[in-house]
Amino acid sequence: MRWIAQGEQNECGLACLAMIANHYDGFSNLQRIRKRLGEAPFGSTAAQLVNQAEQLGFSASAYSVRLRDLKKLKLPAILHWQMNHFVVLKKIKRKGLCILDPSQGERFIDWQSGNHKFTGVALEFDLERPIQLSLGQPRETQKLPKLSRASWLNLAGLLVTSLLVQLLMLAMPFHLQLIIDRGVSFADLDFVVAISVLFAIVVVIRQLFSFGYEWAFAHFNQALSKQLSGELFDHLIHLPLRFFRHRSVGNLMSRFTSLDELKRLLLSNVFPLLIDAFFVLLVGVILLSLSPLLGFSALVAFTLVMIIRSLCFRPFKESNLQAIEHHADSQTQYVASVRSIHSISCLGVEANAVRRWRDAFSLAVSYEYKALLISSIMRNAQQLVLSIEMLVGTYIAASLVLSGGLSIGQLVVYTVYRKLFSDRLATAVDRIFQLRLVEMHHARLCDITAEGRERFATPLIKTDSSLSIHDVSYQPTNHRKPIFRDVSLRLDHGEWLWLKGDSGVGKSSLLRLLMQCEQPSSGTLFVGGVELRNDPRPDLRKVITSVTPLDSLIAGNLAENIVSFSDDVDQSWLREVLEYCELLHCLQALPLGLATPAHDAEKVLSSGQLQRVFLARALYRKPQILLLDEATSHLDSQLEQRIFTVLKRTEITILAVSHGSNMGRFATSTVRLTAQGLQPE
Structure with missing residues (x-):
């Protein structure tokens, strides 16, 4: 039975399903399971795995079972492990269990250890119909780069x-x-x-x-x-x-x-x-x-x-793969610790950061040692022969x-x-x-x-600047219920809609739908009269732009970031945009001015100044529609009002999310988002 590694920390359930499916058809893999069932960013429950297995063509059942009764299950089966993990039970031996752990590979667990780690929940599978009917063609072909005629001649x-x-x-x-x-x-x-x-x-x-x-x-x-x-x-x-x-x-x-x-x-x-x-x-x-x-x-x-x-x-091979996976985990811990060094230092949790990195790195080194040991055994046995x-x-x-x-x-x-x-x-x-x-x-x-590139239609340069949403609902993968449902609204040219709502109700998610970062569960969205559909997506990036908490500076300098790395820079418009956002003097005061590298600017600029840089970047593109998600949350009240006054004069269609109160004076309408839809205020 083939072991399949989980791609991310919360994918153990999907990886176990991939191993079960591969046991029956010989070609299923994690990529195909993801494509068929969707990703599992928040993990999976036993009930969700049962439902997903039925989508693949299995008849699956969940049982509460004692460890000594596992021999009654049809193998391979999935076991719930250590309260937060799933593994595949491959074989039962006299001294313990042979399991396939998506995070660590094939392992032997003695009965005493298994008694502490097995939670008592097991999933059993029977194949009702060929998995090929659920998963499509037996194998996805990967396109390899085509070598030129000269390259083939060089090879010859x-x-x-x-x-x-x-x-x-x-x-x-x-x-x-x-x-x-x-x-x-x-x-x-x-x-x-x-x-x-x-x-x-x-x-x-x-x-x-x-x-x-x-x-x-x-x-x-x-x-x-x-x-x-x-x-x-x-x-x-x-x-x-x-x-x-x-x-x-x-x-x-x-x-x-x-x-x-x-x-x-x-x-x-x-x-x-x-x-x-x-x-x-x-x-x-x-x-x-x-x-x-x-x-x-x-x-x-x-x-x-x-x-x-x-x-x-x-x-x-398995030791090498485990070493690679755990080195990747240690790299993640390293990057995350460096990024969060301010919080780590202020909270005094340096020891925790070191421990987490050391644990991941130690596992990687231990698997490297195992691979080297096996390699040494092979090499010496070969030399002996x-x-x-x-x-x-x-x-x-x-x-x-x-x-x-x-x-x-x-x-x-x-x-x-x-x-x-x-x-x-x-x-x-x-x-x-x-x-x-x-x-x-x-x-x-x-x-x-294996992941398909985003396909865009011909870029649109100009539209009628309207926004329209019809009966849109949004339920992320593996969520038990929609975040919101049946949302409808319309904005015409130059209107400014203030979108209010409690934290977590889905305001940012609605903006991500309009930015085509997510797909709605149902309903239709129109930007400038163009329906936001998938494959190919309409390319509205010259028409609509956004300022969100996820924005960051891209590698380069400040000027390149604000003009979006354009080769044809309009210097007068750039200066005007900086004045709109009251950035001109503070950026010119930097030793390198607008040539300041992005990584240095993030260290010396305040959070409010960075927000204005992102706003200037959005305005430089001369969008017809602007989406704002807490875009001025770090500005003082007077500066926020001055910037809102400038935005009002531009006559851009604006959909803005804000918990502040200043926006009410500038917005043409206000609505509140709830789980049941929009309510006007």
């Missing part, structure tokens, strides 16, 4: 050059055989000189080809890295916002670096493996030509090495020399080729099992590449 050139280098290397042992069997035996010094000069030329040619191969390989590696990393980052940055909402920074960084590992594994192993395989085959034929018994001895060694590697590969085979082969070859079956020169050739065969065989087997790790890194990358 690399392969040919590498083959030439290996063939020239293969010829070198014949130098010794000719020297011994012809030069020494017949005391022919001229022959020895001629052969030495000839093979010296071969050595020079081989090194020239070797240098050319290494230079071309480095150039191709650089070009391919730029292409693959560029295309992956371009894809990542164009994914929907919902993709990033519940994924940690460390997790995404770790998955992105899987591309480097994937590229390294392929470039460092595919071509060399082809060469090594060719080399091993050719040397094996030579050994067989010297003696079938010697060739059979080499074949037995190869078979034993493959068996050893196959037995050790699975725990080696090859060393014993070398001794046996040398004995056989010496016996053949004594019986007249081989000459002294052939014995020397055998010794050299046997060493080459042993080295290349070990390298080839290493490369084969390294390439089997490609699947692990590819699966991690698929979490990014």
Whole structure:
């Protein structure tokens, strides 16, 4: 049964369902389960897992069961674990349970530990209909970057050059055989000189080809890295916002670096493996030509090495994956601690931050140690087999020399080729099992590449500046009830609507629907007379803009941020916008002025000044519709009124959320949002 790792901390339930589904159909994975059932940002309950399993084609039942009665369940089953986790029960053994933990891999739990961790809730599954009918086609194809014709020619050139280098290397042992069997035996010094000069030329040619191969390989590696990393980052940055909402920074960084590992594994192993395989085959034929018994001895060694590697590969792969996952967690803890250093220092919780990072890092290091230990066992067992085979082969070859079956020169050739065969065989087997790790890194990358990019229609430059919402309800994934329902409103050009409501009632969610960051559960939304539908989304980013608490400065300087990195900057409009927001003098007072880097500006500007920077950025775009979510909450009352006065003069259509009282003097209408809809005030 295949283990599937959870992508995020709260995805253990979905990962368990993916393992159950994969057990029955062999191709289900977490990405496909997410696509079919949606994400689980807040985790899952046992009841939700039962409902989701039925959507996949299972008949699922939840039972309250004692630990010793688990043997009555149909396996695999899902167990509720440690009050906040789900695991898959794979097998019941005499001394305990074999479980698949989405966060830690396959584990054996003795009965005593299981009694403390199992909560008593188990889910049993029966397949009622083929899962393919629920999940669609058996496998999602991943589009790989297309290599240019020149790249394919470079690859072909690399392969040919590498083959030439290996063939020239293969010829070198014949130098010794000719020297011994012809030069020494017949005391022919001229022959020895001629052969030495000839093979010296071969050595020079081989090194020239070797240098050319290494230079071309480095150039191709650089070009391919730029292409693959560029295309992956371009894809990542164009994914929907919902993709990033519940994924940690460390997790995404770790998955992105899987591309480097994937590229390294392929470039460092595919071509060399082809060469090594060719080399091993050719040397094996030579050994067989010297003696079938010697060739059979080499074949037995190869078979034993493959068996050893196959037995050790699975725990080696799982240890590597666990090390990667926990390193991602430690990266997340590191980034989160650095971002929150002000709060950590003020609250005096440095010890807690260190403990959380150290726990994650220690787990990663422990799995790295386990992987290194397994690798050491494989390598030493492999070396033992090859060393014993070398001794046996040398004995056989010496016996053949004594019986007249081989000459002294052939014995020397055998010794050299046997060493080459042993080295290349070990390298080839290493490369084969390294390439089997490609699947692990590819699966991690698929979490990014399998997600579809946002598709936008042709950008709209100008609309009628109206907003219209008809019977809109919104219920996030895994929420038991809608946040709000049956919301309808309309704003015409130049109107200003003040949206009030209690905290948590859904005011910000309604604005996110209008910004197309979320999709409504039902109902329709129109911006400028254009319906906000999905696939493709209407591109209204030049028409509508927003200022929200989620805004931040983008890497660059202040001026670039305010003009949204435009190449054609309207300096007079930029100055006017800064004056509107009363920012001109305070930003010019900075040592670098508008050229101040964003990361420095966030440290020296107050929260109110940053809010005005975000407002200036929105106004510079000359939007027809402006959405404000607590956009002036950090401003004093008088400054807030002056900015509202400026906004009123612009005649922009405004939908604003605010808990303050100043907005009532400027808004043309006011409504209150409740769970049942809008109520005018």
